[in-house]
Amino acid sequence: MFGYYLDLALHSFRRTPVLAGLMTLAIALGIGASITMLAVLHNLSGNPLPGRSDALFHPQVDPRPADLPGAKDEPPDDLSYLDAVNLYQLGVAPRRALMSSNWLPVRKDAQDSPLAMVTDRATTADFFAMFGVPFIYGSAWSAQDDASHAQVVVLSRAMNQQLFGGEDSVGRNLVIATKTFRVAGVVDDWNPQPRFYDLNDGAFGKAEQMYLPFFTWLDLPQDYGYGPMDCWGNDPNAGMHDPKAQQCTWAQFWVQLDTPAQVAGYRAALVQYSAQQHRLGRFQRPPNVRLAGLVDWLDYKRVIPVTVRMQTWIAFGVLLICMVNTVGLMVAKFLRKSGEIGVRRALGASRRMVFLQCLVEAGVVGVAGGLLGLPLAWLGLWMVRQQPVSFAASARFDPSMLGAALALAVLSALAAGVWPALRASRVAPALQVKSL
């Protein structure tokens, strides 16, 4: 029966090409708009490290004074220097990485080579293995290098291209903030979006151009900041001047915990640590710890920009209007066929069969609208990419959106078709047959 209905639907399309075309166009425009924004939303809220995210956790403790005005219950996002070092040395997690970022003057180790300011991430050895950063040349530095404050550096592919023309630069030297560093490795392009590990500079920015051992980096004669800091109290020496001040949080810390037992154990260790600091009088607040998984962390930080949410609502508003439009056109189209439907009913078709026939016709409009909507969505994504927003690069067409676009198109066309089809199936056969 379906084949016959399909045949009828196509036939009816040919008979009223303008009406059918308008319906298809309306669905296509609605789908184009909504799929564009769905694709953007999908990419922005995607999992930055699929396969690894389940084992990555973000520990937080609360070193703030008890009476901080305007303070929320949630502990600060980042750690103070002392907590960062203490948690780093806690050693309960199989892997952990301590980090922050700034920018530093860099030049090749040759006379008169020009200086450039380069963004860097200071971190510890596990960073690369824990987050699965792929190496082209060399390897990460070791935990031993961290402990001995070794002057080693890992470059990004782009940085290696810029400094060494893309060749294997392992073992070569660089001058970073007046100190000489040896290249330990070069990593391939790696920039998971959202940049979950450090959201302070926005969730959809670029990755840093080089990586330095955290404790070596702290030793540098630098005055380039220690990444965005959150300080309280009135100590003029805090902040940029003294990153080790107790009232400034600025270091990001991530741990890998592979089993639920490890997670529970780590959470207990955090509480125990906070309680101990509380007893020592360093923490004024009772233990207020968090251990969010990567995905929960991104949820909590609400990384999706407000404008994207608003534009998504507007896009679905467009789809709604297009659907209302399609309902109107379908009513017209089915009513125009009243005579035909009357004959079918007189010849024995049940209301249900007429209803189904009309729905099939609506479905065909949906498929056509979806197919036409795909290039429109592609165009829409191109437009989003032209915008100067940090997430522009995320506006890519994901193959999984292809199915979603067609499904959404057929669903909206069917939804638009239900009521017109019901009306059509209620046509009184006698009246129609008489007027033929």
Added chain:
Amino acid sequence: MTIHPMISALRKHKAGVVLIALQIALTLAIVCNAVFIIGQRIQRVNRPTGLNEQDLFLVSQQWVGAPAGDDADSIQKLDALQREDLATLRALPDVESVTPTNSLPLLNSSWNGSASINADAKLIGGNARTTYYFGDENFLRTLGLHLVAGRDFNAGDVINKGFRNTTEPGMILVTKALGDKLFPKGDALGKVIYLDGSGTPSTIIGEVERLQVPATGGWVSAFTWNATIEPVRLNANFSRYAVRARPGRLQAAMREVTPALYKANPMRVLDDDSVKSFADIRKEAYRADVGMAALMGVICLILLGVTAAGIVGLTSFWVGQRHRQIGVRRALGARKADILHYFQMENLLIAGIGAVAGVALAIGLNLLLMKHYEMDRMPVLYVLAGVAMVLALGQGAVFAPARRASNVPPVVATRAA
């Protein structure tokens, strides 16, 4: 023409009428708000900063291996480096004037605080929020600011201090907006205020007509025009200089900067972004606004197009359905114009119903956006313009089908249905 038969005819097409009206209502609601967003963005982009933006550019640079600025001695060394740079820039042939500065309007890098008319006020308890600009006696001249009261800084007023030194200067310039906020009688000149909860008085020696804050985000909307200018060269291991080129010599002056600064002192970093014209700063600051306005424009066009197509489709259907009745009316003496007007009036009626519902929806949507997305209240003018627009859209869309209807010959009446 009487409305009564039209309404009873429409009763027979309730579904179609409701759908067109609904579509017009939704379109009106979204288009009104979208146009309002576009209007707001355009207004934002076009507001003057208070600067003379022509021939103005900014130099940002970083010294390498410079003293840290921890003690008085190293601050004097940093100041010497800065004064050397200022002298170098002022000596360039295409440069008219130069001032050190910490930021510029639209640069989105700012130092903000609060001003109070009382000493030792709590930081949050200040009377007005303000942004700080730090410059020397050439600040006003270089940026092209207008002094409306009092006097400009002179060379003797200018001091230097370390970047992290929070002592307040004895004299300041404020914008008229900030002055009037603190002293509503408009007599701010010569008065004393306290900055950032300090106990040191700062005397207002002059008022500047208009100067925007560096930040452009929504969070500064409460103090966009509240600026304080301090006669201070800030000393850190980086510096910024606002430079005014001689009229028409902007490009030439910008080209001269990097080589001249490197020649004066090679221990520094200047990259591609270090020398930036104010036109580029403006463009970058407002790129997102322009993008948003364009996107909203596209959405409006789509919606209006779809709605027009819907009206054309349904009216065409009605014309076909009433083919015979039209013939009968024509045969009974109705002129072509009568038929045309009938469909036009009918559309006006439906669009009118839709517009009334749409006004309510538009205001509702605006309230929703105000609640969730930091929107302002939409002026009534936008809604009225929207109503006029959808009515015109309806008339435009109905014209072709109505013309076709009016061309139905009277002879149709004689044919069997």
